[in-house]
Amino acid sequence: MTVDGERRVGETVRAAERRRVVRPPLAALLPEPGVVTALTWATACRTVGRGLFVTVSVIYFTSSVGMSAVEVGLGLTIASAAGLLGGLPAGRLSDLFGPRGVTVAFSAAGAVLTCGYVVVDGFAGFVLVAGLATFTEAAEQTARSALIGVAVPPDRRVKARAYLRAVTNVGWSVGGLGAAVALHYDTRPVYLTMIFGCSACYLAGAVLTLRVPAARTPSRTGDGPVRAVLRDRPYALLALLNGVLSVHGGLLTVSIPIWVVERTAAPTATVGVMLMLNTVAVTLLQVRFSRGTENVAGAARAQRRSGLVLLVSCLLFAASAGRSEWVAVAVLAAGALAHVVGELLQAAGSWGLSYELAPAYALGQYQGFYGMGYQLANILAPALLTAAVIGWGEAGWVLFGVVFALAGLAVPPVARAAARTVTVG
Template identity: 55%
Template sequence: MLPTSIGRGLFITASVVYFTKAVGLTPVQVGTGLTIAASIALFAGVPMGHLADRIGPRAMTVAFGLAAALALTAYFLVSNWSAFLAVASLVAIAQSASGAARGALIAGSVPPERRVRTRAYLRVVTNVGWMVGAPLAGVALYLDTDAAYMSVILATGAVTATGALLFLRVPPVARQPESRREPMGAVLRDRPYLALTVLNAVLSIHYGIANVAIPLWVLERTEAPVWIISVLLVINTVMIVTLQVRTSRGSGTVTGAARAQRYAGLLLAAACGLYALAAGLPVWIAASVLMLGAAVHAFGELFQASGGWGLSFELAPDHAQGQYQGLYNTGFQVSDIVAPAVLAVAVIGLGWPGWIVMGACFAAAGLAVPPLARWAERTRPPAPDAATVAAAAKP
């Protein structure tokens, strides 16, 4: 995971500059292409997760990871918007498929009571990787040459491939016997799971707040200094790295995970209120309120992530974890697509009332999770006993 996340940090930091300066695309072309690619990848998670269930999640995690590395390296060959769109779509599909397979691999390799904690550790590693990759990409930004940017693209592909191959060290997970396999798309008929995926997508819109809403809000609606934007990002990253494992405790059950998402909705609503409050305040008071909002927001993110992991694992049948993880990850992808537009209209267009509307949406989504989780639990089939599982596994 660490090499892959370092590659992610490299790519996110320098890729837009590479596409505009070295390739010659306009910012609108880059944004449109990435949005279209993400939309196409929405349809990859469930079928690719189903393939991981049938063939085995470790093999598919490695294969999809290598495919993502190859696709990332293909950016080196991009010279126009059509080629950019094609490569971006391949990257997005491979990354979506890899996420579904990786979720199934964790579910098959780790005892149920440790799955959420394992995801928490992996998220810490991911954030550390971003912290390493971003400064390295900063070297390319400093040099500001086509060769430097191309080196970042090639390095991203190399470290992503390394990260994929490291999964070969994980013991293989046996593929599910024919008698226990779910047909592809079975998850789409699981209405409680679908509903929880939608609620998690609403809560996941908060990721766009740091990337989209806050920079625009600070620049256009507050008196806070511009550099406070980087301070807010540092607060978030430090809190995720230091607190994610601790706040994941208790989210390994459906009840605990639902409670965590309820906390997340209320905390995110409180953060929206604090961000709104910063408008019109004197410089240093506005900066202080924004930093307090960032801390509350980070706690909301911590609980949202751990609650989402718990629900996605505990409510998915073990023999179909791939396609279930693929669907749940789709919620994150949807939020990535809609968040920039929603936040730009609601927050920047409406001002502080937009923050209140967003906060109300977060609170409503968080409060709706526990009753829906109870509904989902009631619809789960009883777990098979050991004898039944052993019999099904025999050739």
């Protein structure tokens, strides 16, 4: 080859490399084509609907239906308990018949049940509809986790979950903005429109899920999946430890608002800023923080670090009491930053562990079982955090910080034990 020919080849290669490396800034925010794109649009529709409903629901039930705040709170607690029952059967159905169909079925059922809220006229009806809706939501989440597990290549599942969590945050925010319209007008027709809009979003999410290729978990003769997951003690312990770490979700939504108002000199608006910071950070950083957690060792390290960082956040929140206004704001902001880092690490680690330690023949069942720890945390967190943090003050923050740290430190040895017993097929 001549010198000119070699130069032209070199220039062609370098040009190709530049085209491959340099991407428009917006392209980095877009999902990978194929399965993840289909899941993205389905997730976006579903979470916009969820954001609509959660934002207006309590006001709708109290101001339009006429229920008391105590009745709504008690009903939601009972409904959350019903959600604990949804994961295991949905996981079993996903393993038997394929997770895509199960996801679509429960998502469509959720759309129908959401419409049931428009005929609720008292506590009994509210508990019935909310319990069934929460059951189907938990079942749909389990089936969707199994769908990601079988439709996305193993080395890309965690990244896909991270991306979809960022999409979830955006969807909730968009839904919350839409719900602000209903809260502004505060009339029953507008509230009903929001509820029907939420139902339509759920149904659209179900239809869009059909774009994901159908796939089945491999079958296995011998012991059934139910027996396998219930006797896998290391995996059960990991689900419990993840549940303990997941209690962090109640810090910003339950403890901090009361803490800021009652125990610090910081302005009340600080709470909103902290929540916004959390939402933006999760949206922009979840994918980055999920790197390296695709295997058991990396996922376990992430959860160990999560526990330690959450300890730091709790100590910072405790230190905000008794400070001057701007010092309190600065300390709370530092605590919020530490908290969101712990949250990002906890979530990334949970996906790696829940997938990599689940045998392929029972992937759905294991996802349902692992998710029960998170659901249990959602039920217990409000009461535990209120009693400890608000009742005991700084000592309560320290207590929860130590619990987070101990849970995180326990994850790696338990994960190693689980890895020694996991079977592939």
